Amino acid sequence: MNYLEVEDLRVSYHTPEGEVPAVRGVGFGLAAGSKLGLAGESGCGKSTVALALLRLLPRSAGIRGRILLDGEDVLTMRWGRLRAVRWAGASIVFQGAMHSLNAVRRVGHQIAEPIRLHGSVPRDRVPQRVGELLDQVGLPGWRARSYPHELSGGQRQRVMIAMALACEPRLVIADEPTTALDVMIQAQILRLLDRLVGEHDISMLMISHDLSVLSGSCDRLAVMYAGRVVEEGPAHAVVTDARHPYAAALGSAFPTVGDPASRRAPHGLPGDPPDPADLPSGCAFRPRCAVVEDRCAAIDPVLWPVDSDSAGSAGRSAACVRVLDSAAPEDTGAPDGAETATTRVADPDTTLPTQESGAQY
Amino acid sequence: MTGAATVGRADTAARRSRVLRYVGGRLLTAVVSLFAVMVTSFFLFRILPGDPVRAMTTGREVTVEQQAELRRQFGLDQPLWQQFLDYCAGLARFDFGLSYQYRVPVSELIAEAIGPTVLLAGTGTLVAALIGVTLGIRAGWRHGSVGDRANTAVALFLFSVPSFWLGLLFIVVLASGTGWLPGLFPTGGMATPGVDGVVAVTVDVGHHLVLPVATMVAVVYAQYLMIMRSSMLDETGADYLTTARAKGLRDALVLRRHAVPNALLPTVTLIFLNLGRVVGGVILIETVFSWPGLGSLFYSGLQVPDLPLVQALFVVFASAVIIMNLLADLVYPLLDPRVRT
Ligand SMILES: Nc1ncnc2c1ncn2[C@@H]1O[C@H](COP(=O)(O)OP(=O)(O)OP(=O)(O)O)[C@@H](O)[C@H]1O
Ligand code: SF4
Ligand SMILES: [Mg+2]
Numbered sequence: 001m002n003y004l005e006v007e008d009l010r011v012s013y014h015t016p017e018g019e020v021p022a023v024r025g026v027g028f029g030l031a032a033g034s035k036l037g038l039a040g041e042s043g044c045g046k047s048t049v050a051l052a053l054l055r056l057l058p059r060s061a062g063i064r065g066r067i068l069l070d071g072e073d074v075l076t077m078r079w080g081r082l083r084a085v086r087w088a089g090a091s092i093v094f095q096g097a098m099h100s101l102n103a104v105r106r107v108g109h110q111i112a113e114p115i116r117l118h119g120s121v122p123r124d125r126v127p128q129r130v131g132e133l134l135d136q137v138g139l140p141g142w143r144a145r146s147y148p149h150e151l152s153g154g155q156r157q158r159v160m161i162a163m164a165l166a167c168e169p170r171l172v173i174a175d176e177p178t179t180a181l182d183v184m185i186q187a188q189i190l191r192l193l194d195r196l197v198g199e200h201d202i203s204m205l206m207i208s209h210d211l212s213v214l215s216g217s218c219d220r221l222a223v224m225y226a227g228r229v230v231e232e233g234p235a236h237a238v239v240t241d242a243r244h245p246y247a248a249a250l251g252s253a254f255p256t257v258g259d260p261a262s263r264r265a266p267h268g269l270p271g272d273p274p275d276p277a278d279l280p281s282g283c284a285f286r287p288r289c290a291v292v293e294d295r296c297a298a299i300d301p302v303l304w305p306v307d308s309d310s311a312g313s314a315g316r317s318a319a320c321v322r323v324l325d326s327a328a329p330e331d332t333g334a335p336d337g338a339e340t341a342t343t344r345v346a347d348p349d350t351t352l353p354t355q356e357s358g359a360q361y
Numbered sequence: 362m363t364g365a366a367t368v369g370r371a372d373t374a375a376r377r378s379r380v381l382r383y384v385g386g387r388l389l390t391a392v393v394s395l396f397a398v399m400v401t402s403f404f405l406f407r408i409l410p411g412d413p414v415r416a417m418t419t420g421r422e423v424t425v426e427q428q429a430e431l432r433r434q435f436g437l438d439q440p441l442w443q444q445f446l447d448y449c450a451g452l453a454r455f456d457f458g459l460s461y462q463y464r465v466p467v468s469e470l471i472a473e474a475i476g477p478t479v480l481l482a483g484t485g486t487l488v489a490a491l492i493g494v495t496l497g498i499r500a501g502w503r504h505g506s507v508g509d510r511a512n513t514a515v516a517l518f519l520f521s522v523p524s525f526w527l528g529l530l531f532i533v534v535l536a537s538g539t540g541w542l543p544g545l546f547p548t549g550g551m552a553t554p555g556v557d558g559v560v561a562v563t564v565d566v567g568h569h570l571v572l573p574v575a576t577m578v579a580v581v582y583a584q585y586l587m588i589m590r591s592s593m594l595d596e597t598g599a600d601y602l603t604t605a606r607a608k609g610l611r612d613a614l615v616l617r618r619h620a621v622p623n624a625l626l627p628t629v630t631l632i633f634l635n636l637g638r639v640v641g642g643v644i645l646i647e648t649v650f651s652w653p654g655l656g657s658l659f660y661s662g663l664q665v666p667d668l669p670l671v672q673a674l675f676v677v678f679a680s681a682v683i684i685m686n687l688l689a690d691l692v693y694p695l696l697d698p699r700v701r702t
Contacts (some may be wrong), residue, residue: 056603099600101697104622113618115496115606147698 002029002088003170003203011048011057020277022048024227025065027212032170035197037202037214037235038249040224041273045064046207047095049224053205054086060099070170088118091164095176101148103229107159108134111166111296120167137192154185161193165200168327172197175207187270190217211250213316223247226274226284229303233316243306243318246285284322287352296321336354376406384691398679403448406672407441435459457673462665467673470658475677477551480655481647482639484570488631491584492578494625501593501624502616520583528576528649537571546572551653557619559603573650577643581635588631592624592668599623626697630689637685641678661691672696 011023023045030036038046051057053067055074069089079086083235091114094100102110111130115121118263121129131141157177164172165331177193178186194217197204207340208214214221215235219246222232223244231247242248249269271288280286282297289296305314317323414431423431434436435446435458457467465671496516500509517525531546538544547553547569556565596602597620605615640655647656655674662670694700 051603054607056607058598083609083611086607088609092604093605094600094605100604102601102605102619102623104697105619113605113610117609149699201491 003032004030005068007066011063030203033201035218037218038207038222040209043273044224045227050173087114088167090171091169093160093164093174093177094313111163115166118167137162153181157189171203173205231318244320247288372600380671387690394683402672402675451642460670461667467669474655474658482643485574489578489582490585493582494589497586497589501590515585516586519579524580525645525649531572589628594625596624633685633689637682640681
């Protein structure tokens with residue numbers, strides 16, 4: 001069984017301006033010990049997914065769906081149980097450790113805090129354990145007495161990683177763990193994270209807007225667009241041979257590592273990321289899609305297995321009408337008949353594959 | 362570890378010189394401000410309308426010779442620059458001259474009154490800060506809740522009430538007593554004559570202290586509440602709080618261990634600044650409650666006008682602000698590790 005199983009996760013933020021559907025039905029599974037990368041432009045809902053996994057979203061967020069962590073549904077857990085699962089069952093490495101660490105507490109204290117709280121080691125061994133953790137991430141033990149502002153960005157991120165490993169969780173969620181760092185340090189931190197996660201046999205959900213960051217360390221990739229997974233599959237296949245036009249654009253021109261501009265708009269992809277509060281009808285990617293067709297305005301495609309005949313497509317899926325064509329030719333009817341498209345929308349449950357049928361790994 | 366130790370030693374030396382430069386800078390600023398205050402106070406009260414000798418002698422028959430004698434005695438016949446030099450020389454010896462109305466050294470009057478004022482202003486500020494900060498933490502953490510709205514509304518209402526009015530109300534209702542309600546507290550002063558013994562005097566002074574302190578607290582705690590509330594609001598969305606929650610901490614611990622230590626820093630500075638300001642700020646309350654402090658003294662001095670007294674008190678009030686400001690500057694780095702290095 002997968003250690004983490006997310007089913008039809010939906011999150012919308014209630015704002016004074018109205019509902020913002022930030023995540024619109026995301027599903028994926030993560031096998032124990034494996035690494036899944038979650039990619040996508042700024043604002044597509046990656047952090048919202050990450051925070052939802054431990055129910056850390058602000059009160060303004062409404063969550064639906066199921067999040068099974070080791071078989072238990074996080075969304076219906078009682079508070080006490082949830083607090084016990086946090087950090088000990090799954091921990092998070094946040095982006096920008098300057099703000100994610102408490103500026104007025106020594107880092108040793110902050111690393112020790114979850115160890116004491118969850119009783120991971122006997123009380124008198126806590127300082128020793130903090131020393132071990134710092135050593136693992138390549139920091140000298142006396143750094144425990146430093147304050148966050150006395151450390152460099154890379155050192156702070158090492159502290160974050162030490163903290164994430166403190167209670168020996170089975171899952172680490174890394175939300176843009178290297179985005180704020182310069183290129184050289186990015187590579188170091190990624191290698192460190194990769195090594196430690198491997199050594200301790202921890203599963204990892206790594207989030208980044210940068211496919212090149214993910215493809216190096218993840219077994220599988222899921223590409224998000226406008227609150228949905230639009231393509232997922234083995235990392236190599238998604239990077240080199242994407243079936244969804246957005247995933248293809250993200251992978252075709254590898255964005256320069258660490259280039260802030262590539263965060264907003266991947267190379268070769270015109271237009272802005274969509275506003276989740278005001279999505280186009282049909283396929284959300286339609287306004288920017290280079291191969292858009294008439295029917296894309298009427299059909300809202302969901303994840304569908306990619307034709308298993310073509311090479312390297314085992315366990316792959318994508319959410320694009322063109323994939324539906326190739327996957328189930330008998331189901332498409334006239335390729336660009338507007339009538340057929342309308343019929344599909346009229347009766348989506350019977351003619352369109354459901355979200356769940358997609359990601360199963 | 363030797364590398365680390367060396368780095369540590371170099372750090373310490375560099376830090377020490379930085380600290381010295383910082384402290385020196387603050388001290389210099391304070392001294393310059395103090396000097397400016399002295400100069401201002403001298404000229405400010407010279408340009409006020411009214412003849413001091415007239416003021417000293419109201420209601421009495423005085424000859425022109427007697428007036429001239431008074432002028433000479435108080436140095437008012439000297440040219441302004443000479444008066445200023447005398448004034449500066451006096452200040453250096455804590456000699457503020459003779460009070461026109463009491464005919465005793467101003468320094469003696471101030472020495473007598475400073476204790477009561479520090480007692481009243483200090484107690485009032487500490488109680489107000491304690492109440493305001495505690496309520497502000499809750500209001501900010503649960504902003505928008507019923508508790509937050511009620512707290513904020515009550516505090517702002519009391520803030521808008523004039524202190525002398527509230528003081529008089531307290532005196533009428535709780536000190537004089539109305540109808541069936543007996544007078545629970547003394548109507549004024551700081552001590553009942555004839556009370557003897559350390560314990561008895563302490564209790565008696567405490568009893569006299571209740572109403573003036575209550576008046577002051579009611580009127581000023583809103584400031585602390587609002588500052589603390591907005592500091593808390595600044596922190597509520599912060600990433601490090603998400604980290605703390607992700608670790609599995611209870612909400613109360615997230616608040617106490619993480620949010621409050623961060624949000625408290627700006628408030629601590631404010632408390633120091635207010636400590637300086639209230640010394641001069643309790644004039645109305647002291648007057649209403651006949652509290653024998655600097656405020657009452659100032660009030661009586663203004664009516665004459667008793668130039669040396671008013672001038673000296675002006676210097677004392679301003680110095681209190683400057684000194685507390687200096688203390689705030691020196692204490693803040695000890696509290697905030699980001700400024701400390
Ligand atoms: N607290 C909130 N209230 C309202 N809307 C929000 C809130 N947090 C996020 N959003 C919106 O939800 C959408 C998804 O945000 P999210 O932070 O999950 O994106 P992301 O993929 O992590 O982006 P980035 O790469 O910038 O971190 C965005 O459009 C964002 O504006
Ligand atoms: S469904 Fe249409 S618009 Fe959407 S990605 Fe596929 S081709 Fe482009
Ligand atoms: Mg994000």
